Amino acid sequence: MSFELRGVSVRYSPVLPQLALSDVTLSIAQGEQVALIGPSGAGKTTLLHTFAFARQLDGGSLRALDAEPWGLSSSGRHALRSRIFLAPQTPPLPPRQRVVTAVLAGRLPQWSLYKALTSLFKPSDPQAAYDALAKFDLQDKLYARVDRLSGGERQRCSLARLLVSNAQALLVDEPLSALDPALARQTLDVLQQEASARRATLVCSLHQVELALAHFPRIVGLRAGRVVFDAPRDAVSEQMIAALYQQAGRDREPPASAGAEPGIVAGRGLASGCY
Numbered sequence: 001m002s003f004e005l006r007g008v009s010v011r012y013s014p015v016l017p018q019l020a021l022s023d024v025t026l027s028i029a030q031g032e033q034v035a036l037i038g039p040s041g042a043g044k045t046t047l048l049h050t051f052a053f054a055r056q057l058d059g060g061s062l063r064a065l066d067a068e069p070w071g072l073s074s075s076g077r078h079a080l081r082s083r084i085f086l087a088p089q090t091p092p093l094p095p096r097q098r099v100v101t102a103v104l105a106g107r108l109p110q111w112s113l114y115k116a117l118t119s120l121f122k123p124s125d126p127q128a129a130y131d132a133l134a135k136f137d138l139q140d141k142l143y144a145r146v147d148r149l150s151g152g153e154r155q156r157c158s159l160a161r162l163l164v165s166n167a168q169a170l171l172v173d174e175p176l177s178a179l180d181p182a183l184a185r186q187t188l189d190v191l192q193q194e195a196s197a198r199r200a201t202l203v204c205s206l207h208q209v210e211l212a213l214a215h216f217p218r219i220v221g222l223r224a225g226r227v228v229f230d231a232p233r234d235a236v237s238e239q240m241i242a243a244l245y246q247q248a249g250r251d252r253e254p255p256a257s258a259g260a261e262p263g264i265v266a267g268r269g270l271a272s273g274c275y
């Protein structure tokens with residue numbers, strides 16, 4: 001099993017009454033490809049960070065790659081973490097760095113400190129960075145500076161890092177926010193082909209509901225920190241989507257229908273695609 005959450009709660013601060021995740025139970029098998037959808041503030045990012053044990057639990061338990069990260073020593077946790085790639089919503093790319101160096105940073109978890117430092121001055125494997133960038137049609141940017149890239153180029157450059165890593169679990173947070181529709185589809189194709197080729201688990205948060213349903217066999221709907229549905233894409237109806245996004249952002253209480261069949265909301269359908 002890649003990830004198993006049992007009754008997990010996460011709170012950002014003890015002074016904040018609300019839970020970012022509330023009693024979440026979810027299992028994801030190795031090699032599965034899952035889309036997380038839900039309104040802004042639903043807890044998608046928090047869930048991805050929880051999988052990658054970047055956030056402490058306030059309750060419940062987590063298993064990741066068949067280990068219990070919070071029961072390990074910090075060095076054990078670090079070793080386990082190196083097998084997971086978390087691509088954040090805002091790519092942390094140093095602006096003055098060359099793209100080749102930024103992409104090869106995807107290998108940092110596998111490198112010694114010496115190799116990491118020397119690679120800053122002389123990229124250790126520019127061919128690997130070139131090949132990864134080529135999958136996103138960005139190979140001509142190999143030696144460009146990161147701050148000369150467009151937002152969409154930067155986003156794909158950050159995902160090229162994932163391609164050079166050797167992670168067995170790929171956690172990707174809103175990878176399409178700066179991309180046009182054609183690039184968005186291409187980017188998802190690249191991520192999914194890569195995950196399939198290395199039999200890695202892929203969990204991807206998306207605001208583009210249509211793309212989530214078109215690309216991912218399993219869809220998890222989150223709202224107000226809770227799993228509202230977890231279903232094969234063919235079982236996800238327009239009504240479920242409408243209920244998931246109903247009054248998005250206006251409450252942090254679990255919807256009355258959480259865990260049950262959601263109600264029908266008129267006027268919004270899958271055709272509107274991005275909620």
Ligand SMILES: Nc1ncnc2c1ncn2[C@@H]1O[C@H](COP(=O)(O)OP(=O)(O)OP(=O)(O)O)[C@@H](O)[C@H]1O
Binds near residue numbers: 012039043047
């Ligand atoms: N650093 C933080 N400190 C305090 N609260 C936070 C922090 N990060 C997130 N939250 C809160 O936790 C909840 C879940 O946020 P999260 O970022 O996981 O949602 P999301 O579904 O990823 O949203 P979006 O789609 O807008 O990125 C929200 O209520 C948010 O305000």
